[in-house]
Amino acid sequence: SCVCVSPDVKPQQDFFPLTVEYREKSSSAGRIPGNFFRREGRPSEREILVSRLTDRPIRPLFPKEFLNEVQVFSTVFSADNENNPDVMSINGASAALHISKVPFHGPIGAVRVGLFDGEFVVNPSMPDMARSQLDLVIAGTRNAILMVEGQADEVSEETMVKALEFGHEYIKQICDTIEELRRRVGVEKMAYSPREVLPDVEGHVANLTADRLTEIMSIAEKHPREALLAAQTAIAASELNQIGHIDLHANE
Incomplete structure (x- = not known):
């Protein structure tokens, strides 16, 4: 697995752009892609599902104020059809x-x-x-379980709880190993500037839009609803601009 991060946040960006991609190269199993171009194609259904499996436990662990774009790539270069690489994708991304x-x-x-x-x-x-009887994927930190996914053949609740406890003991060992890896080769974490949000902005937005939004969202027809929503957004943005909370021309 490898990680890339942008040095800056894009202007007016208000979300955390995280991309996680898992790919299984045909060459990892000693094969050549069977299409006309003999190149890797779009992600398969399994690759998409493993990408999501990798994404879910790591996404909540980034600081809330951190908005730099991050890309995580997990690539299988060698596979033996004995050990499933999906769990390794999570561990590799974590490391x-x-x-x-x-x-x-x-x-x-x-x-x-x-x-x-x-x-x-x-x-x-x-x-x-x-x-x-049980196929359970567990991911977590040393102190808590973050994600559980799996299937079972009529397993009792007590057995499931024991399985979680059993798996978490091994998760602790993996976390300790990754901590040791960081002590040996880790680099200093980058500095970032949390976006400043004026404390009264949320109140102004609520006062400007709450009643009207309730009315708009009750409209069943899609296109009229979206048109009114866009108009209300423009009105609210204009009024916020007048009182100095946002700059409508910041991206021009």
Whole structure:
């Protein structure tokens, strides 16, 4: 996994642009793409799902005020069809973020827990998972579980809780390993300037739009609703501009 971060925030940007992409190269299994161009195509359904699996536990761990664009890429260069690389994508992304200059409240770890004849197994092989009663992916920090995804064959609630506790013990070990990696090769975290928001802006916006928005959002027809919403947004922006809260021409 690798991480890229933009040095600055784009003007008027008010959200955190995080991109997570997981790709499985055909060459990792010793194959050549079977299309006419012999090149990698668009992401498969599995690659999209693993990208989401990687995104979910790391997204909440960035500082709320941090709005620089961040891109995380997990690429499979070698696969043996024995060990599922989806969990490794989460661990790799966590390690890459933690040793990088990107502000990140990590590290996190991830494991897959299987259940065989009443015994839990961490990160079973792909062939073994075919006979497991439980397929549970757990991700979290050393102190808490952040994400759980999986499926089970009529597993009791008590067994599920034990599986979470079992998996979290291994997550702690992964987090400790990534912490040690940062101590050895980590770089200083970058400085960033939180965007200043005037404390009375939210109140002004509510006073200008609350009643009207309630009325607009009750309109069932899409196009009339969107037209009125755009008009109300323009009115509110104009009034906020007049009292000095925003500059409508900042991007011109």
